[in-house]
Amino acid sequence: MLSATDCGGGGRVWVMTPFNEEAADPGNGNMVGFSCDSKEQVDTAHRIALTEGGTNEGNPGPRPLYGPDFYGAYARDLDGNKMSFVYLGEDQH
Numbered sequence: 001m002l003s004a005t006d007c008g009g010g011g012r013v014w015v016m017t018p019f020n021e022e023a024a025d026p027g028n029g030n031m032v033g034f035s036c037d038s039k040e041q042v043d044t045a046h047r048i049a050l051t052e053g054g055t056n057e058g059n060p061g062p063r064p065l066y067g068p069d070f071y072g073a074y075a076r077d078l079d080g081n082k083m084s085f086v087y088l089g090e091d092q093h
Contacts, residue, residue, distance in 0.1 A: 031082040039071045045085040046073035053078050
């Protein structure tokens with residue numbers, strides 16, 4: 001099981017049109033975001049999500065579209081809910 005404390009106890013909520021522009025439903029149009037304290041925490045959280053039966057929605061790595069220091073990974077839980085694990089860099093904590 002993964003909790004917010006596994007990624008530094010933080011999180012974010014985004015309210016927006018789904019990235020794929022399809023209709024919002026429980027697995028599309030919402031995402032739980034975990035703020036991690038390091039790239040290694042992002043890697044570990046993503047690995048745990050997949051080990052526990054989640055599916056990969058994006059391997060850990062930089063996402064320059066979201067900012068110069070954005071490092072993230074994405075997974076879906078067993079119910080199809082999307083999760084992000086994000087590290088924003090040293091200066092953004």
